[in-house]
Amino acid sequence: MLNNYPLWKYLAVILVFVTSIIYTLPSFYGDHPTIYITQYTLKKTCQELDNILLCQVKKILTHEKIINKSIVLQENKIRIQFFHEQDQLQAYQKLSTIFSKKYQILLCNTPNIPYWLSAIKAKPIKLGLDLCGGIYFVIHANTKAVLDKFQEQYIDSLRTILFEKNIPYLKIYKIKNHDIEINFQNSNYRNKAISPLSKIDNDLILHAMGTNKLHVIFSERKKNAIREHTIHQNCTILHHRIHQLGITEPLVQRHGSDRIIIELPGFQDIEKIKDMLGTTASLEFRLVNSAISEFEISNNLIPEDSEIKLSNNGYLIPLYKRIVLSGEKITNSNVSLDEYNRPQVNISLNKTGSILISNFTKNNIGKAIATLFVEYKDSGKKDSKGDAILIKHEKIINVATIQSQLSDNFRISGINNLNEARHLSLLLRMGTLEAPIYIEEERMIGPTLGKQNIIRGFTACALGLLTSICFMILWYHYFGLIASVALIANLTLMISTMSIIPGIVLTMSSIVGIILTLSVAVDANVLINERIKEEIKQGKPVQYAIYTGYRKALTSIVDANITTIITSIILYLIGTGPIKGFAITTIIGVGTSMLTSIVGTRAVVNLVYGKRRISKLSI
Incomplete structure (x- = not known):
């Protein structure tokens, strides 16, 4: 028969439709007002969350x-869900009064879905700021500080190579635009140094200046690559920090050359988020220069490769400028007690960090290594470009002796107390930012406007859908009813797909995309139905008319939809914010409409009219 699907095709269509209904259900359950109790990020008084605290809260x-609906301890966070916002606010006031000095108390909303839906990873569609309210930040990343660090590293590399090649020099110093200048005794030494120094990096440009100077320049390509990597790493770390607060779907994206936009839908406590995001601290592991005496320290007779830093106890300790290991190479850390019941921090490194620390400690057993805490604070002043001027604060928090070759796991011992160990471990777990940041713009968006937008959006969607259904039924009768069922199935597929794919957020622009896609989705069925009507008018048998109508309309439908998808992909690639939301919704909608209009309606038509002798169609 012309119009008949094998059994597996019918089962596949039913399976897709049922699955889409199941994964659409969480979006109709709403949210629960929620309070999270978590550790402070950098306060040394931070304490572990345990069952004792859980019982106290209860x-x-x-x-x-x-x-309250539920109270649980999970992933070192206490989550309390409520039925009403009034209970949430009352609990927040009471718990903040009692625990705010030791723990962070955070307000937010969490999905209200049954366990069986959670078990199959079904989640509600994520709402954007314009629909559910929340917090909006524009964060400026100080990439200049990162370029300064790279400049220091290259100076160290230049100094090492000149020493290895036995080429004397007078001075290496920084100049503007992150370039480096080297003074030699004469032009012969300078010319001799050019060849080995040029092999450090292909992006370093060397220029001979005057009779004895060598100008080392960072290429613009190198600077841009460093900035790109810095912003990407900062986005990753900020996303990780936000995730620790229980916010599973934050929007963290790059904006321009050195800014990051963060959107936290449904989150209400702006001050707690600012404290967490504004943490610009990082860690550096450096070797102690034990060859420098106290006399040299007190008289500031420090060699070029070293500098003096202050320890927790107020002592001045000479450190080599070279950074052995930095915080971004650390993947995990936790606190434990050693064999003498003293606190220690256990650290795990990524592959790159493991190779670095292994090679370094192999050749420096018995030497002292210091953990340097680096933090940038806003001075309250602005530079000529209007950007905040950050002041760098450094302090040695730990000095330990290298006892053996280290690998991807090692420990920091000699820490004063358990609270300090927890503080250090938490700092390492939350991730070290590549570049210091400060909050340039912050906005709190209330949920009231979002509720109005949701009501208006769904009203427009319902009216558009109802209009299309009425038209199709009145014009195409039974075939119009089949197309209307496909239209509803299309909407269900779109919602379920958007809730399954990570990172997709429903905003007002997304709703516009849904409405537009639904309005255009009937075009495919209009083409198919008109083709079938033409074949019948030409006197073709009904079964043949149905078969030919679907076959001839297919090319036009595919061509039109592919054109729309290509346009939407271009919009997504070059657009930002609302444009991206509109584009991704349109892409999903076009894909689901093709599935329902071509495959879904054909399955229903085949099921109803296939294997039957009919002389007239309701079309």
Whole structure:
């Protein structure tokens, strides 16, 4: 028969449709007002969350007669869900009064979905700021500080190569635009140095200046690559920090050359987020220069490769400028006690960090290595470009002796107390930013406007859908009813797909994309139905008319939809914010509409009219 699907095709269509309904359901359950209790990020008084604290919180809520849906301890966070916002706010005020000095108390919303849906990873569609309210930040990353660090590293490399090649020099110093200048005794030494120094990096440009100077220049390509990597790493670390607070779907994206946009839909506590995001601290592991005496320190007779840093105890300790290992190479850390019941921090490194620390410690057993805490603070002043001027603060928090060759796991011992160890471990877990940051713009968007947008958006969507259904049924009768069912199935598929794919957020522009896609989705069925009507008018048998109508309309449908998809992909690639949301929704909608209009309606038509002798169609 012309119009008949094998059984597996019918089952596949049913499976897709049922699955889409299941994964659409979480979007209709709404959210629960929620409180998270977490550790402070950098305060040394931070304490672990345990079952004792959980019991204390339960007793407080019971005593205050505050009704809650659930309270659980998971992933070192206590999550309390409520039925009503009033209970959430009452609990927040009470818990903040008691625990705010030791723990962070955070307000947010969490999905209200049954366990069986959670078990199959079904989640509600993520709403953007314009729909559910939340917090919006524009963060400026100080890439200049990173270029300064690279400049220091290259100076160290230049100095090492000149020493290895036995080429004397007078001075190496920084000049403007992150370039480096080397003074030699004469032109012969300078010319001799050009060849080995040029092999350090293909992006370093060497120029001979005057009779004895060598100008080392960073290429613009190198600087741009460093900036790109820095912003990417900062985005990753900020996303990780936000995830630790229980916010699973934040929007963290690059904006321009040195800015990052963060959107936290549904989150309400702006001050706590600012404290967490504004943490610009990082760690550096450096070798102690034990060859420098106290007399040299007190008289500031420090060689070029070293500098003096202050320790926790107020002592001046000479460190080599070369950074052995930095915080971004650390993947995990935790606190434990050694054999003498003293606190220690266990550290795990990534592959690059493991190779670096292994090679270094192999050749420096018995030497002292220091952990340097580096933090940038806003001075309150602006530079000529209007950017905040950050002041660098450094302090040695630990000095330890290298006892053996280290690998991807090692420990920091000699820490004063357990709280300091927890503080250090938490700092390492939350990730070290490549570049210091400061919050340039912040906005709190209330949920009231978002509710109005949701109501208006769904009203427009329902009216558009209803209009299309009425037209199709009135004009094409039974075939119009089949097309209307496909239209509803298309909407269900779109919602389920958007809820499954990570990173997709429903905004007002996305709703516009849904409405537009639904309006255009009936075009495919209009083409198919008109083709079938033409074949019938020409006197073709009904079964043949159905078969030919679908076959001839297919090319036009595919061509039109591919053109729309290509345009939407271009919009997504070059657009930002709302344009991206509109583009990705359109791409998903076009894909699902092709599936429902071509495959879905054909399955229904085959099921109803296939294997039957009919002389007239309701079309």
